[in-house]
Amino acid sequence: MPTEVAVVEEILSANDRIARENRKLLDEHGVLAVNVMASPGAGKTSLILRTIEALRDGLRLGVIEGDVAGHVDADKVAETGTPVVQINTGGGCHLDAPQIQVALQQLPLDEIDLLLVENVGNLVCPTGWDLGEHVQMMISNVPEGHDKPIKYPGMFAVVDAIVLNKIDLMPYIDFDLEAFRTAVRALNADAPLFEVSCKTGEGLEAWVEWLRQQRG
Amino acid sequence: MPTEVAVVEEILSANDRIARENRKLLDEHGVLAVNVMASPGAGKTSLILRTIEALRDGLRLGVIEGDVAGHVDADKVAETGTPVVQINTGGGCHLDAPQIQVALQQLPLDEIDLLLVENVGNLVCPTGWDLGEHVQMMISNVPEGHDKPIKYPGMFAVVDAIVLNKIDLMPYIDFDLEAFRTAVRALNADAPLFEVSCKTGEGLEAWVEWLRQQRG
Numbered sequence: 484m485p486t487e488v489a490v491v492e493e494i495l496s497a498n499d500r501i502a503r504e505n506r507k508l509l510d511e512h513g514v515l516a517v518n519v520m521a522s523p524g525a526g527k528t529s530l531i532l533r534t535i536e537a538l539r540d541g542l543r544l545g546v547i548e549g550d551v552a553g554h555v556d557a558d559k560v561a562e563t564g565t566p567v568v569q570i571n572t573g574g575g576c577h578l579d580a581p582q583i584q585v586a587l588q589q590l591p592l593d594e595i596d597l598l599l600v601e602n603v604g605n606l607v608c609p610t611g612w613d614l615g616e617h618v619q620m621m622i623s624n625v626p627e628g629h630d631k632p633i634k635y636p637g638m639f640a641v642v643d644a645i646v647l648n649k650i651d652l653m654p655y656i657d658f659d660l661e662a663f664r665t666a667v668r669a670l671n672a673d674a675p676l677f678e679v680s681c682k683t684g685e686g687l688e689a690w691v692e693w694l695r696q697q698r699g
Numbered sequence: 700m701p702t703e704v705a706v707v708e709e710i711l712s713a714n715d716r717i718a719r720e721n722r723k724l725l726d727e728h729g730v731l732a733v734n735v736m737a738s739p740g741a742g743k744t745s746l747i748l749r750t751i752e753a754l755r756d757g758l759r760l761g762v763i764e765g766d767v768a769g770h771v772d773a774d775k776v777a778e779t780g781t782p783v784v785q786i787n788t789g790g791g792c793h794l795d796a797p798q799i800q801v802a803l804q805q806l807p808l809d810e811i812d813l814l815l816v817e818n819v820g821n822l823v824c825p826t827g828w829d830l831g832e833h834v835q836m837m838i839s840n841v842p843e844g845h846d847k848p849i850k851y852p853g854m855f856a857v858v859d860a861i862v863l864n865k866i867d868l869m870p871y872i873d874f875d876l877e878a879f880r881t882a883v884r885a886l887n888a889d890a891p892l893f894e895v896s897c898k899t900g901e902g903l904e905a906w907v908e909w910l911r912q913q914r915g
Contacts, residue, residue: 522739523822523851524843551823553849574853576792576823604850605821606739607767607792626842626865627740633769634820635739637790649842655871 498612502580505587505615512592514545515698516600518578518614520638521622522631523604526648528556529681530622530690531599535563537691538597542698545595547586549578549603556601566590577608580615597698606635610642618697620644625652629659632666640670643697644677646690651680714828718796721803721831728808730761731914732816734830736854737838738847739820742864744772745897746838746906747815751779753907754813758914761811763802765794765819772817782806793824796831813914822851826858834913836860841868845875848882856886859913860893862906867896 495503509516521527528548535544546567548557557569568586570578583600590598600616602609610619621642623631626649632639639645645667653660660678667676675693679686711719725732737743744764751760762783764773773785784802786794799816806814816832818825826835837858839847842865848855855861861883869876876894883892891909895902 522820522843523847524738524840550850552852553846555846555849574823574827576821603823604738605792605823607790607819607821608824611790624740624842626840626868627738630769630771631739633771634766636768652842652868652871655868 498580501584502613502615505580505583506617508587508592509598509615509617512595514592514595514598515618516598516614516616517618517620517694517697518600518602518609518616519620519622520602520609520642521604522606522624522627525604525622525624525627526681527601527604527622528559530646530648531601532559532563533681533684533687534599534691534694535560535565537687538695539563541695542596543594545590545598547583547590547598547600549582549601551575551603566595572603576603576605577612578602578614579612583614597694606631606638610638618643620646622646622648623663624648625650625656625658629663629666632663632670636670639667642671642674644674644690644693645671646677646679648679648681650678650685651683714796717800718829718831721796721799722833724803724808725814725831725833728811730808730811730814731834732814732830732832733834733836733910733913734816734818734825734832735836735838736818736825736858737820738822738840738843741820741838741840741843742897743817743820743838744775746862746864747817748775748779749897749900749903750815750907750910751776751781753903754911755779757911758812759810761806761814763799763806763814763816765798765817767791767819782811788819792819792821793828794818794830795828799830813910822847822854826854834859836862838862838864839879840864841866841872841874845879845882848879848886852886855883858887858890860890860906860909861887863892863894864897866894866901867899
């Protein structure tokens with residue numbers, strides 16, 4: 484008589500196991516977490532500051548800032564009175580779930596409705612690491628060029644929303660908006676694309692409204 | 700009587716071993732190789748095209764293009780008649796020495812004096828991987844913001860030269876040039892800093908002249 488075969492159905496990596504714990508903790512406290520990803524200098528902190536400004540009357544926000552080094556972004560967020568934790572990855576090129584786990588312990592989760600997590604500036608590595616967030620979004624930007632979806636398809640394909648920032652620079656840059664839109668759509672049929680300027684404020688309302696809806 | 704202790708003095712990683720072979724091969728053929736690193740959209744291909752334009756009368760150039768996916772950059776280089784090989788890393792966030800080893804087999808090394816290797820757009824990971832190059836350089840750029848040396852110190856600290864691109868956009872962006880210069884100098888006292896616009900051509904002569912001198 485053959486022995487019974489043990490089937491292990493769901494082997495989670497250490498990161499994914501902790502990401503699941505993070506998500507459970509966030510859910511228990513009614514916090515919606517958003518993973519904000521982009522190249523260096525795409526405007527992650529600028530978008531976070533604009534989002535705080537737009538939503539603070541209706542929602543209580545919190546921020547986790549991820550950087551290889553420094554805390555210039557966290558300082559800017561702290562000035563708004565928003566609870567913020569800075570993670571320095573050392574040489575690490577992305578945030579991971581254990582880092583978020585530690586950061587969550589430093590935040591007043593019962594006083595937060597929406598947690599914005601700014602990942603390390605990197606168009607490749609962050610997508611491979613579940614942090615326990617509920618929403619993944621990315622920022623592309625005009626000076627970076629319209630060919631980014633073709634060169635870095637992975638992130639464009641998996642995110643729930645895409646913001647194209649720095650549209651105020653369009654007159655000074657050879658950026659083919661139609662080519663960008665087409666390339667994005669070929670990779671991701673569903674994610675809304677918000678064309679904005681964090682400098683002038685143009686286009687931000689639609690992004691903020693979408694984010695508010697995710698919170699429910 | 701105690702046994703003799705074997706001391707292994709220099710344990711190279713697989714990557715470093717192949718990088719050393721690459722460097723030896725390049726040296727045998729009299730090729731100077733330059734690792735071109737930057738964020739996505741900083742202007743790596745634009746600088747390579749400008750450099751080809753400026754140096755092609757005196758030097759024979761070759762190019763290796765590294766991208767996660769696609770070959771838009773290699774196509775642009777090929778249009779200039781320069782020998783070029785495209786490496787697609789799949790999901791990989793940096794080039795490595797084995798990839799370069801394969802690419803070198805595809806290039807006419809006896810007909811190349813200067814080999815420009817465009818790394819994957821990433822300010823963090825590429826510096827950890829020796830390709831066998833002789834010169835490491837990086838491109839920062841104005842729309843990316845003046846705080847990049849503070850947030851991504853690793854690359855700024857190790858490179859032999861730094862190009863600040865897109866200075867033509869300075870009037871439209873809040874970029875503190877003095878703060879940038881100071882932050883760069885704090886990390887790297889020796890690397891020359893070239894402030895250029897690959898769009899207008901401004902400032903490129905000094906970069907090209909420096910590169911010519913590296914070739915000797």
